[in-house]
Amino acid sequence: MFTTIIMPSLLGFAIFMCGMKLMELALFRLGGTSLLNLLQRSTRTPLHGLLLGTASTAFLQSSxxxxxxSISLVNSRMLPFSRTLGIILGTNIGSCLTTELIGLNIFHLAKPILIFSLALWGISSLLIESRLFPSFSSWSGNVMLRSIAIVLFGFGLLLLGISTMQSIGPSLKQTEMYSWFLAQSQTTLLWGVLTGAILTACFHSSSAVIAMIMGIAAIDSLPLELCIAIVLGSNIGTCATAILASIGGTRGGQLVALSHLLLNVFGALLFYPFIDLLATAVLWTTDSLPSAIAHSQTLFNIICCFIALPICYAKWITRLDQV
Structure with missing residues (x-):
């Protein structure tokens, strides 16, 4: 069990998270300063905030x-709480980009992407050191090309990590614990919601948990309804990081974390009775189970965000800025 399940799972998860962090850091280096300015300037209305939150999360690959x-900006009083609500809604939509890419089943491209990114890094190093291209040795050109190489390398690691985690599927199906979990989930899908919430809270990454579930589901080990329940739970679990980040901060920062939690909890409660309907709807769009899981997350987050968006325009929301 250790060599066939635990070790590949930990190794694959470590590779996946390393790739995610490399992409996040490199992308933030490319556009972090501009993003900070945009967050301050372009959140005049909740709709503006939603669009900005979606774009920035899709760009940084990290809700x-x-x-x-956003919590840091509110704690430093550079942004009022009411102007972060749209951003929080947008982060849920933007986070779906990673799972949608994973759902394309392009894991065979992991090694070519890694090789190409290393080659790009090498070329950038040669050009920077070369006297034939003195203009390229400028700081901006250096940062851009090398950051792109790191983003590609991180994406390659992400795909490689998922492929490694997928390898546990056949062995996992044969364990008693897995059989017990499937038996329990047939009585109530709340087991799936609880599992998704706990795993995401522990790993601090809903994308990693959903990617792991997509990998296992790819070999027909999990029913789609259970996978969707885990997705709902992972949306709740992802709030743990925001809650931790708000501890010791201002009341406004704590309200940001609370609003994030309430959005995802009520969204999960709203969709839980309709998991079967959601599963049927996404199966109309694709025959691939991993893609269906990715589509269910996207559809769930888009509908929840546009249900919650009108509430963000309520006048009592702005009064909380003075609390």
Whole structure:
């Protein structure tokens, strides 16, 4: 069990998270300063905030980073609480980009992407050191090309990590614990919601948990309804990082974390009775189970965000800025 399940799972998860962090850091280096300025200038209305939150999360590949940044801005009083609500809604939509890419089943491209990114890094180093291209040795050109190489390398690691985690599927199906979990989930899908919430809270990455579930589901080990329940739970679990980031901060920062939690909890409660309907709807769009899981997360987050968006325009929301 250790060599066939635990070790590949830990190794694959470590590779996946390393790739995610490399992408996050490199992308933030490319556009972090501009993003900070945009967050301050372009959140006049909740709709503006939603669009900005979606774009920035899709760019940075991390809803946690954007949420934590929003809490920091509110704690430093550079942004009022009411102007972060749209951003929080947008982060849920933007985070779906990673799972949608994973759902394309392009894991065979992991090694070519890694090789190409290393080659790009090498070329950038040669050009920077070369006297034939003195203009390229400028700081901006250096940062851009090398950051792109790191983003590609991180994406390659992400795909490689998922492929490694997928390898546990056949062995996992044969364990008693897995059989017990499937038996329990047939009585109530709340087991799936609880599992998704706990795993995401522990790993601090809903993308990693959903990617792991997509990998296992790819070999027909999990029913789609259970996978969707785990997705709902992972949306709740991702709030743990924001709650931790708000501890010891201002009341406004704590309200940002609370609003994030309430959005995802009520969204999960709203969709839980309709998991079967959601599963049927996404199966109309694709025959691939991993893609269906990715589509269910996207559809769930988009609907929840546009249900919650009108509430963000309520006048009592702005009064909380003075509390």
């Amino acid at each position: 946690t980073a954007v949420t934590a940044l």
